[in-house]
Every structure is written in structure tokens, then in C-alpha cells.
Amino acid sequence: MSQDRIATMGVPFTNSNLMTATSEAHRLTELEKIRILIVDDDPVFRRSLFRVLSGAGYNVFTAANIPEALEFLSQLDFSLVLMDMPKPYQGGIDELRTLLASIGNANIIVVSTFSERKLQQKVLKMGAKGFLVKPVRKAAILEAVSKALPK
Numbered sequence: 001m002s003q004d005r006i007a008t009m010g011v012p013f014t015n016s017n018l019m020t021a022t023s024e025a026h027r028l029t030e031l032e033k034i035r036i037l038i039v040d041d042d043p044v045f046r047r048s049l050f051r052v053l054s055g056a057g058y059n060v061f062t063a064a065n066i067p068e069a070l071e072f073l074s075q076l077d078f079s080l081v082l083m084d085m086p087k088p089y090q091g092g093i094d095e096l097r098t099l100l101a102s103i104g105n106a107n108i109i110v111v112s113t114f115s116e117r118k119l120q121q122k123v124l125k126m127g128a129k130g131f132l133v134k135p136v137r138k139a140a141i142l143e144a145v146s147k148a149l150p151k
Contacts, residue, residue: 034149035076038062039069039099040084040111045134049082052138053145066095070102078106079149085112085123093122100127107148111136 036058040046046062054060061076063069069081081103085092092112099108109130110123120131129148132140 033059034080035059035061035078036145037069037072037078037081037106039064039066039081041065041086042084045084049141052141056142056145058145066098069099073099073102073104073106077104080145081106081108082145083108083110085110085114093126096123096126096128105150107150109144109148 036053038046038049038053038060040049040062041064043064046064050060050062061072061078063072069083072078073081081099083096083099085096096108096110107129108127109132110128111132111134112119113134115133123131130144132144
């Protein structure tokens with residue numbers, strides 16, 4: 001490859017590039033300080049959420065069930081918990097209540113296949129900061145997370 005070709009393919013180094021790179025690194029460092037816990041019994045959905053959120057720069061942990069989530073919550077401070085609610089009327093509401101009592105300053109977003117308006121209102125009234133209906137798009141996840149993070 002000739003010198004000319006390398007020069008035209010590369011990005012010239014300037015103070016502007018350095019400032020952009022520095023602010024991008026600072027933004028990623030700030031996001032890495034934000035711990036998010038995903039609680040979902042479906043390993044495929046759990047991994048998918050993990051990829052989306054860690055790819056956005058967040059520090060992400062996963063739990064397959066409420067007891068695992070409570071173990072994490074007893075050891076670390078989280079900014080946000082994304083909680084699956086597969087059976088809202090068969091223990092899911094009680095699980096939400098348990099998490100709400102254990103999260104400290106963290107916020108919760110409930111994710112469920114149930115799209116009943118009444119359920120959404122109940123969950124939000126209990127203290128959740130968001131409700132997403134599965135299947136959920138990447139953009140919707142990132143938007144909900146951004147809105148629900150403590151300011």
C-alpha cells in the first residue's frame with residue numbers, strides 16, 4: 001500500500017478529534033458507573049438485554065430469578081433494575097413488591113408479555129418507573145432506561 005493511500009484512508013489527527021474522543025471516553029466512563037440488574041428467567045431474552053445495555057456502555061449484571069436478584073442487591077448498589085413479570089397474577093406483583101423493598105435508590109422497569117392497561121397502571125402506581133411489553137425493540141429499551149435512571 002502506498003503512503004498516499006494510507007494518508008487518504010486515515011483520519012487526520014486534530015485537537016477537535018482529540019476533544020471528541022475525550023468526551024466520548026468520558027461519556028462511556030460515566031455510563032460504566034451505572035449498574036443495571038436484569039432479572040429474567042428466559043436466558044435468551046436475558047442475554048439479549050445484556051448485549052443491548054452493555055453495548056450502550058452500561059455496567060450490566062443478570063439474575064435468573066428473584067432470589068439471585070436479592071443476592072446481587074444485598075452486595076451492590078444498582079441504578080436500575082429491569083424485572084421480567086411473566087405471571088403478574090401468580091406472584092409477579094409480590095415479586096415486584098419484594099424488589100421495591102430491596103432496591104435502595106434504584107428504579108425498576110417491568111418487562112412483561114402482558115399488555116393489560118390495568119396491570120401497567122398498577123405496576124407504575126406501586127413505584128416502577130416504566131413498563132415495557134415484550135417483544136421490545138432496542139430503541140425502546142434504551143429510551144426507557146435513559147428515562148428511568150435516577151438523575
